[in-house]
């Protein structure tokens with residue numbers, strides 16, 4: 081089987097850009113606005129176990145914990161170096177958040193571990209095969225009726241968004257982006273067994289159009 085680690089795409093494509101990730105996303109994408117919207121969409125309840133899949137520098141993980149202090153938050157990423165940045169932020173915030181290193185398509189958790197899985201700007205890093213493996217793995221680790229909530233690149237909603245998506249394609253790979261830009265993530269959710277699949281709107285950024293969607297594990 082292809083290991084897929086050989087074709088791993090880091091946060092901004094290259095390790096030397098890691099330290100620039102937070103400032104770049106903050107100024108270019110109105111980051112806190114769309115991450116807040118994703119957390120609100122997820123309907124997290126007190127006591128929920130929540131996974132931030134492909135957490136990167138853990139901005140979303142921390143925001144979810146701040147908005148829902150009684151939820152149990154875990155962030156997972158495949159890149160140990162980006163997790164060092166995340167660990168520093170978590171320690172400075174003084175919040176109780178677990179960080180794990182692992183691959184999205186081979187999650188180190190037992191079946192039914194989470195009530196909610198959030199994933200932001202991660203799925204477009206994956207090949208179609210790894211997107212499918214990841215969606216199946218998330219389904220396994222969700223509780224029955226648990227939900228996956230996604231914010232990621234979607235169909236460009238303007239001519240500018242189409243141009244900007246070429247820059248993202250250069251960093252992260254044109255073929256990996258294709259399913260996103262063609263609006264196929266909800267179809268992949270349906271094909272992998274999710275129910276209540278829903279497109280939940282768009283968000284314009286200067287780097288392209290973000291699309292929100294969600295699906296649930298059958299009861």
Ligand SMILES: C[S@@+](CC[C@H](N)C(=O)[O-])C[C@H]1O[C@@H](n2cnc3c(N)ncnc32)[C@H](O)[C@@H]1O
Pocket residue numbers: 088089090091092105133134135136137138139140156157158159162182183184185199200201202205206
């Ligand atoms: C563009 S960054 C997004 C980080 C964060 N979710 C955010 O919204 O700022 C994508 C992250 O996904 C991680 N990643 C890529 N492929 C992965 C995989 N197969 N499993 C786990 N993490 C992965 C990268 O290391 C990177 O930190």
